[in-house]
Amino acid sequence: MSDLVRKYExxxxxxxxxxxxDVDQVTEIVTGTLEKMxxxxxxxxxxxxRALAYQVRKQSEGRYIxxxxxxxxxxxxxxxxRLRISEAVIKYLTVRLPDDFVQEEVVPEGEEAEAEAAPESxxxxxxxxxxxxxxxxxxxxxxxxxxxxxxxxxxxxxx
Numbered sequence: 001m002s003d004l005v006r007k008y009e010x011x012x013x014x015x016x017x018x019x020x021x022d023v024d025q026v027t028e029i030v031t032g033t034l035e036k037m038x039x040x041x042x043x044x045x046x047x048x049x050r051a052l053a054y055q056v057r058k059q060s061e062g063r064y065i066x067x068x069x070x071x072x073x074x075x076x077x078x079x080x081x082r083l084r085i086s087e088a089v090i091k092y093l094t095v096r097l098p099d100d101f102v103q104e105e106v107v108p109e110g111e112e113a114e115a116e117a118a119p120e121s122x123x124x125x126x127x128x129x130x131x132x133x134x135x136x137x138x139x140x141x142x143x144x145x146x147x148x149x150x151x152x153x154x155x156x157x158x159x
Contacts, residue, residue, distance in 0.1 A: 007042070007070045007101050012083055012092035016049045016061025022088045023063065029086065030067060033079050039071030043103050057090045068103060 010030070014023055027044070034041055047064035056062070071079075076094065083089045 003072055005039075005070050005072055006076075007068065007097040007099070008076060009095045009097055010067045010069070010079070010092060012065050012067075012089050013052075013056070013062035014065070014088055015057075015059045015090055016063060018063065018088055023065070026083075026086060026088050027065070029082050030069075030079055033075065033082060034069055034071055037071065037075035037078060039069055039075045042068040042070060044068075059090055062090060068097070 012026070014026065023046075031041055033039070043066075045066040047066060049061055049063045052060055052062050080092070080094060083092045
C-alpha cells in the first residue's frame with residue numbers, strides 16, 4: 001500500500017526573522033527527501049513573512065511556504081518527521097489533495113494586470129455604444145419600480 005502515490009499540499013512556517021540560507025536548507029530537506037524516495041515536486045511558493053494569529057514558539061511573525069508534491073506514504077512520513085525535528089520550522093500542515101488535482105499555472109500579480117488589459121483593448125467599438133443605449137432604459141425603469149415599492153410599503157402602515 002505504501003507504493004500508492006498520492007498528491008499532497010504542505011504548508012510550513014519558519015520564524016519571521018530566520019536567515020535566507022536556513023529557509024533554503026529546509027527547502028532542500030523537502031526536495032531532497034522527495035528525490036531520494038521517488039516523489040515529485042509539483043509546485044513551491046513562498047508567501048513571505050506575515051503576522052501569526054497567535055504566538056507559536058514565542059514567535060509573532062512567520063514566513064509561509066506552500067509546497068505541493070506527489071509521493072508515497074512512507075515519503076510523506078519522512079518529510080513530516082524531518083520537519084518535526086527541525087528548529088527552523090515552527091508549524092506545518094499537510095493535506096491530501098484529490099487524485100484528479102491539476103496544478104494551474106500561477107501568474108504573478110504584475111503580469112495579471114497586463115493580461116486583463118489586453119482583451120479590453122481588443123473589444124469591438126460597438127459594444128460600449130450598445131451598453132450606453134441600454135443604460136437610459138434601465139434608468140427610466142428604476143423610478144417606476146421605486147414608486148411601486150413606496151406604494152406597497154405605505155399600504156401595510158395604513159391598515
